[in-house]
Amino acid sequence: MSYDPPPVYSRTSSPGGSVTPDMLEEDPSPSVPRYSTVFALHGRPTPGSRSARPLETEHTFSLQSGKTAWATLKCVSRAGTSTNAPHYIGGDDISGSVNLDLTNALYINAISLSVRGRIITAVTEDGSFPFLDHSVTLWSKAHGDPRHASYTQNIKHEGKLTPGEYSWPFSVPFPTTVPLPGDTTPHQIPQTFLEREALVTVQYDLILRIGRGALRPDKIITVPIVYIPKIVPEAPSPLRQLAYHEASPLLGPSADPEGWLTLPTVVVHGSPSDGPAKTECKLSIASPLCYARGTVIPCSLTLRSQYPRALDDIAAPEAIIVKLTRRVKHSQLGLLQAVRKPKIQTKVVETAVWWPSSDISTDPSERRMEGEIHLSRRLLSSSDFPPFVVDYFVEFLAFRSGAIPHDPPDAILVAQRVSIATIPARGPRMREFSTRNNT
Incomplete structure (x- = not known):
């Protein structure tokens, strides 16, 4: 983030006195x-907030069949290393790609990516309250053959993907505000929060969902992410x-x-x-x-x-x-x-x-x-x-x-x-x- 040079002023008064x-x-x-x-x-400069690292650290998460990864989620964040949780600040886009490497044919109804935010007050299901669920569909069988030069809805596709490699790039804006039930006013979402002594946790996840249809369980990758609002x-x-x-x-x-x-x-x-x-x-x-x-x-x-x-x-x-x-x-x-x-x-x-x-x-x-x-x-x-x-x-x-x-x-x-x-x-x-x- 760039800053303007400091303005120039003339001093109209002085603190007076000196250190004894x-x-x-x-x-x-x-x-x-x-x-x-x-x-x-004279003092010395404060350490300040850590300078926001550029969006250039690549993270990779995968689903495996045996020792082979057949579904991979890649995203780029501001984290210090690729082994840290992906890190974003207000106004960032979550960018990356979803890649499939199929050795056998696979039926898929849809592939979606979502950003979820929850307030957690207990380990039980009724102690988790979602306040953010922003989802985008990367592909569905209604789009047609993903290997076609451009997805068209006039090409019938039953969702059976043949063996081979597939890739869907994405860039999803990280929502910074949400309305609450019964209130249309947008509220700024809070920072990720996790402390051992605290009674509450604020958690964000990036979720890849590969929908298999009604009779087949979905395949899911859930990635905890860190969010810091821009204030x-x-x-x-x-x-x-x-x-x-x-x-x-x-x-x-x-x-x-x-x-x-x-x-x-x-x-x-x-x-x-x-x-x-x-x-x-x-x-x-x-x-x-x-x-x-x-x-x-x-x-x-x-x-x-x-x-x-x-x-x-x-x-x-x-x-x-x-x-x-x-x-x-x-x-x-x-x-x-x-x-x-x-x-x-x-x-x-x-x-x-x-x-x-x-x-x-x-x-x-x-x-x-x-x-x-x-x-x-x-x-x-x-x-x-x-x-x-x-x-x-x-x-x-x-x-x-x-x-x-x-x-x-x-x-x-x-x-x-x-x-x-x-x-x-x-x-x-x-x-x-x-x-x-x-x-």
Whole structure:
């Protein structure tokens, strides 16, 4: 996929301040990133989503009689190797061929190819709900003799194929949307999903069916395939694009209001050694609120209090807890019951990394922290498909500080729904300012 060159802007403001030596000291706690893993000045490019490989990996699947393959399905995909499952992204065509090598005559009514999508919630038959079944007929006896220069319906054919070789090339668009029962609105189909701990699976198959007639069993090749929808975020603000282009620190919410969403102010109360204290906390996350896998969610936190000791207690990387949580909602009772009787499974997928901001406030009653949430390249993309909804939330949890007790300790102070895309936004490549633990 090609991208336009980054636009050229003129900087109207600068972050101010600089990195001080104390910002580079190691934190003694092994549970949080060391300051030596933070690249506060320039950052480095995010790994981004894996570049889409070209549609050039050939896969071969066959039906055999003894040791001889008599029916072969070949397809081309974006998979890394031919031994991996075929891999497609939204907008791809599934191309290939079906080949027969017959040593004896064979009666065939029709040869069809279909793309099937299912939501699976149990191993029993009533735990599988098909939502996609797109089928094309490659040949039927109504088409006439397949060895004829052009199939014609005026040449009677009884379906008996004589010994020899036959081939049918195909190119089938992978459907990206489907209507649901009782709803004509097209819905974007979800990503392939398979996790050991999950209560639901989303599976796609490419199916070759060689129809033999009413009294003969059909011959079938079923190939599991991987599907990734094409979801692209909107471009960041012009000032953030400029920062990425120049490898400079990101401007904060006050200098680049277009580039941030500031969540409602949270007030926390604590009991530091110098008496009861009230602290106002403003968490901001990068806008637009859609982020590609393999990039980051930039975060900014501003803390204000008239009690310096209170600020010192919570303006520390190990005290600030911001998490990215995934919620998968599905039904175990079929497609029509998805909204009325959903099952919800929640999982924390990543925790933000924090460090003191390079934009140091001159106000002694204010502290500024910068952070980011690393997004794995393998992250499941967001989905608003009613039978399989995938939502993500950035959650600001209670501070992990003895000076600010909170019951329960993992209480959510404020949360914001965000979306996870599969392809990076157009423009300069995003940069990250701390070492990631995921890939």
